[in-house]
Amino acid sequence: VASSAAKSEEVSDTRARLIDAAVALFIRNSVAGTSLQMIADELGVTKAAIFYHFPNREQLLLAVMEPYLEQIRETVHAAERRRSAAARADAMIRGYAALSARNRELGTVLAFDAHVTKVLSEHDEWSSLIRRQLALLVGDTSDRSATIKAHAVFRGLAGAATAAPDDMDEDELRGHLTDVGRRMWGLRATRRRSAPDPQPMSRSGGTDD
Amino acid sequence: VASSAAKSEEVSDTRARLIDAAVALFIRNSVAGTSLQMIADELGVTKAAIFYHFPNREQLLLAVMEPYLEQIRETVHAAERRRSAAARADAMIRGYAALSARNRELGTVLAFDAHVTKVLSEHDEWSSLIRRQLALLVGDTSDRSATIKAHAVFRGLAGAATAAPDDMDEDELRGHLTDVGRRMWGLRATRRRSAPDPQPMSRSGGTDD
Amino acid sequence: VASSAAKSEEVSDTRARLIDAAVALFIRNSVAGTSLQMIADELGVTKAAIFYHFPNREQLLLAVMEPYLEQIRETVHAAERRRSAAARADAMIRGYAALSARNRELGTVLAFDAHVTKVLSEHDEWSSLIRRQLALLVGDTSDRSATIKAHAVFRGLAGAATAAPDDMDEDELRGHLTDVGRRMWGLRATRRRSAPDPQPMSRSGGTDD
Amino acid sequence: VASSAAKSEEVSDTRARLIDAAVALFIRNSVAGTSLQMIADELGVTKAAIFYHFPNREQLLLAVMEPYLEQIRETVHAAERRRSAAARADAMIRGYAALSARNRELGTVLAFDAHVTKVLSEHDEWSSLIRRQLALLVGDTSDRSATIKAHAVFRGLAGAATAAPDDMDEDELRGHLTDVGRRMWGLRATRRRSAPDPQPMSRSGGTDD
DNA sequence: ACGTACGGGACGACCCGTTGAT
DNA sequence: ATCAACGGGTCGTCCCGTACGT
Numbered sequence: 001v002a003s004s005a006a007k008s009e010e011v012s013d014t015r016a017r018l019i020d021a022a023v024a025l026f027i028r029n030s031v032a033g034t035s036l037q038m039i040a041d042e043l044g045v046t047k048a049a050i051f052y053h054f055p056n057r058e059q060l061l062l063a064v065m066e067p068y069l070e071q072i073r074e075t076v077h078a079a080e081r082r083r084s085a086a087a088r089a090d091a092m093i094r095g096y097a098a099l100s101a102r103n104r105e106l107g108t109v110l111a112f113d114a115h116v117t118k119v120l121s122e123h124d125e126w127s128s129l130i131r132r133q134l135a136l137l138v139g140d141t142s143d144r145s146a147t148i149k150a151h152a153v154f155r156g157l158a159g160a161a162t163a164a165p166d167d168m169d170e171d172e173l174r175g176h177l178t179d180v181g182r183r184m185w186g187l188r189a190t191r192r193r194s195a196p197d198p199q200p201m202s203r204s205g206g207t208d209d
Numbered sequence: 210v211a212s213s214a215a216k217s218e219e220v221s222d223t224r225a226r227l228i229d230a231a232v233a234l235f236i237r238n239s240v241a242g243t244s245l246q247m248i249a250d251e252l253g254v255t256k257a258a259i260f261y262h263f264p265n266r267e268q269l270l271l272a273v274m275e276p277y278l279e280q281i282r283e284t285v286h287a288a289e290r291r292r293s294a295a296a297r298a299d300a301m302i303r304g305y306a307a308l309s310a311r312n313r314e315l316g317t318v319l320a321f322d323a324h325v326t327k328v329l330s331e332h333d334e335w336s337s338l339i340r341r342q343l344a345l346l347v348g349d350t351s352d353r354s355a356t357i358k359a360h361a362v363f364r365g366l367a368g369a370a371t372a373a374p375d376d377m378d379e380d381e382l383r384g385h386l387t388d389v390g391r392r393m394w395g396l397r398a399t400r401r402r403s404a405p406d407p408q409p410m411s412r413s414g415g416t417d418d
Numbered sequence: 419v420a421s422s423a424a425k426s427e428e429v430s431d432t433r434a435r436l437i438d439a440a441v442a443l444f445i446r447n448s449v450a451g452t453s454l455q456m457i458a459d460e461l462g463v464t465k466a467a468i469f470y471h472f473p474n475r476e477q478l479l480l481a482v483m484e485p486y487l488e489q490i491r492e493t494v495h496a497a498e499r500r501r502s503a504a505a506r507a508d509a510m511i512r513g514y515a516a517l518s519a520r521n522r523e524l525g526t527v528l529a530f531d532a533h534v535t536k537v538l539s540e541h542d543e544w545s546s547l548i549r550r551q552l553a554l555l556v557g558d559t560s561d562r563s564a565t566i567k568a569h570a571v572f573r574g575l576a577g578a579a580t581a582a583p584d585d586m587d588e589d590e591l592r593g594h595l596t597d598v599g600r601r602m603w604g605l606r607a608t609r610r611r612s613a614p615d616p617q618p619m620s621r622s623g624g625t626d627d
Numbered sequence: 628v629a630s631s632a633a634k635s636e637e638v639s640d641t642r643a644r645l646i647d648a649a650v651a652l653f654i655r656n657s658v659a660g661t662s663l664q665m666i667a668d669e670l671g672v673t674k675a676a677i678f679y680h681f682p683n684r685e686q687l688l689l690a691v692m693e694p695y696l697e698q699i700r701e702t703v704h705a706a707e708r709r710r711s712a713a714a715r716a717d718a719m720i721r722g723y724a725a726l727s728a729r730n731r732e733l734g735t736v737l738a739f740d741a742h743v744t745k746v747l748s749e750h751d752e753w754s755s756l757i758r759r760q761l762a763l764l765v766g767d768t769s770d771r772s773a774t775i776k777a778h779a780v781f782r783g784l785a786g787a788a789t790a791a792p793d794d795m796d797e798d799e800l801r802g803h804l805t806d807v808g809r810r811m812w813g814l815r816a817t818r819r820r821s822a823p824d825p826q827p828m829s830r831s832g833g834t835d836d
Numbered sequence: 837a838c839g840t841a842c843g844g845g846a847c848g849a850c851c852c853g854t855t856g857a858t
Numbered sequence: 859a860t861c862a863a864c865g866g867g868t869c870g871t872c873c874c875g876t877a878c879g880t
Contacts, residue, residue, distance in 0.1 A: 115242065153365065156365025
């Protein structure tokens with residue numbers, strides 16, 4: 001059992017390290033600017049090693065995105081369980097802020113890369129996830145400005161995360177992002193860790209406090 | 210005179226059409242995903258024709274971005290002439306909203322493409338322009354959240370522009386964007402629900418108050 | 419052991435055959451006139467195969483030149499060990515004659531090709547080797563004609579080697595070249611008419627006296 | 628008449644300047660390393676101007692070589708008029724030395740460039756000229772070493788010319804080259820402008836004294 | 837006598853992916 | 859589980875030459 005476990009750890013070790021190397025290079029050079037050769041070189045292996053663990057380039061990209069998309073999935077699921085539309089929106093904003101704060105660099109790369117967007121749109125599961133994520137803010141009203149505002153929230157939060165100074169920790173960053181996101185959406189902002197806002201608001205806790 | 214004018218139109222015709230084709234393809238396939246061969250094919254010419262009009266790929270990209278960057282330059286110049294910090298920030302937000310509304314699709318591509326960002330950072334004039342654009346919002350206060358908020362504004366507005374429905378005209382879109390931008394920045398939003406601008410405007414509005 | 423040896427022979431086979439093909443084509447078409455496609459076609463492989471064995475065209479060229487440059491290095495080292503200036507000059511002349519006779523065709527190509535000269539001048543090791551080769555004849559006297567004479571020797575010997583009739587063997591050619599070289603330099607010519615060397619030699623003679 | 632003369636001067640002016648520019652670039656970058664575009668740029672004209680004056684690249688190359696080949700032709704003609712074989716050889720050596728000294732840089736480029744050699748070999752007039760040039764030294768004897776020596780002379784003299792220090796004037800250089808050439812061929816050298824050799828030798832003056 | 841605008845075809849350098857051996 | 863070796867294709871760049879205008 002021990003040797004088998006050790007073996008399977010080793011087995012998946014290279015796979016995990018390949019993903020890590022890919023992440024690092026995606027951040028440095030963007031997705032399109034990173035070749036399989038560069039990833040292999042980063043680990044000191046050959047390209048063939050990559051093709052052993054992944055059938056092709058796209059599957060490697062998907063594997064890189066998986067943890068990030070999983071976080072989105074959880075956030076969407078949690079938000080969808082809220083009862084009021086306002087609570088759903090607030091949960092989504094807080095969740096997306098937390099998610100962006102947690103994946104400071106990779107998040108921006110994945111959120112804005114054209115190739116990533118295209119790949120996601122071709123996988124039904126992911127594209128429907130994106131739609132549900134949007135629907136949590138927009139609702140099903142045909143408010144002409146809602147879609148625009150919702151996009152502004154998502155792109156704004158994702159884009160702002162990379163701009164954070166290096167010495168700002170994840171919690172503070174998440175606080176700021178939640179703040180901006182709520183304000184964009186028309187909610188009043190709660191200042192975390194500072195003097196709490198006395199005004200009552202649609203309280204719908206979960207990830208905060 | 211007529212023939213001369215006709216000639217000079219013809220002369221720059223291919224060059225202009227090359228830029229148009231590049232714009233269209235950049236929007237469809239992103240910058241990195243567009244090869245010179247694709248652009249040439251779009252016009253039914255060979256790659257050699259491209260190299261006659263542009264010394265290399267980067268210069269073609271720069272020519273594509275020029276009009277967009279020129280709009281940014283004008284907006285920054287206009288905003289910098291305001292006296293109070295709040296007026297400068299508001300002018301910048303309104304200007305960027307107008308700019309994003311005017312260049313609905315190309316703007317998003319240029320604003321988020323990693324390769325574009327890199328090319329711009331290598332040209333001193335453009336990189337300093339980007340810095341000034343940011344400084345108009347941030348000022349020189351060392352507010353830890355200001356930079357984050359400013360990035361959220363720019364990325365949010367640029368990202369939201371593409372999401373607008375096709376039948377929404379430029380003015381309405383600009384109104385919505387200005388709205389979100391102002392709210393993000395903590396200013397009160399005016400003129401919601403697309404109340405039409407009463408003031409006459411030279412271009413399609415934005416830099417005046 | 420046998421299979422391992424056979425394998426390691428096979429392993430470097432294509433690489434060696436690429437160099438051979440390059441040598442043959444360099445002789446026929448000069449260095450500048452030989453493209454990677456031509457070399458690949460000669461072996462029935464694709465350009466990609468070349469790029470697997472060499473990182474770029476220049477490294478292939480360097481690999482082609484290496485054995486030739488190694489011979490120059492040995493000759494220079496041997497000549498520098500002589501005590502008197504006259505002995506050093508004579509050793510260099512005899513060595514260069516032997517070297518030119520041994521590399522009848524490739525030597526001429528490499529010695530005169532402008533691109534080769536440029537590449538060598540960019541590698542410190544090679545350029546200093548060329549300088550030392552020259553210094554062995556010129557010494558550090560400021561004789562105005564010495565440099566000219568030395569160049570005449572090197573270019574003359576290298577250029578004359580290709581002119582040898584096909585049925586002339588290496589030893590006879592070397593004898594003639596040594597002869598001319600010595601006479602150019604003002605030394606008395608010995609062993610004309612191809613009197614065979616009585617001394618035993620490791621390779622095909624040249625650096626011994 | 629005056630305007631016509633002025634016109635035809637202007638006419639051929641560009642042609643001559645094109646040749647000069649080509650010569651300068653051939654010296655700097657070798658023949659193969661010089662494109663028509665580079666030549667056009669050097670003069671500030673377009674490639675079309677080149678194609679007006681020369682039907683193609685090869686004809687331009689031929690025009691560049693013409694003056695140089697003309698000098699060879701004269702030298703060969705003069706040498707062929709001598710009666711004894713020794714006199715012909717000496718005349719050829721002196722002539723080639725003078726020629727190499729006069730065309731210090733271009734001579735080396737043309738004498739060693741593989742492409743030039745190939746082009747010359749395709750034009751009967753030039754290839755026969757080269758043969759006659761060689762025959763003047765070799766004679767028609769089938770001396771196995773003669774051809775080799777003759778090549779050494781020509782390549783040696785041409786190659787040595789470029790090595791001359793910049794402050795050495797043409798006359799001195801010619802003297803040195805004549806010296807080496809004669810010594811290679813087995814003749815005793817005459818020191819020009821220095822103390823003349825007292826020994827008698829096959830005197831066959833012409834271009835010297 | 838020369839410029840404008842372009843075609844057609846190379847070139848070196850990468851790319852992703854596959855095959856067989858170990 | 860990994861490597862050596864290679865195919866097939868595309869990229870940006872540069873080449874020579876040409877048609878047409880003035």
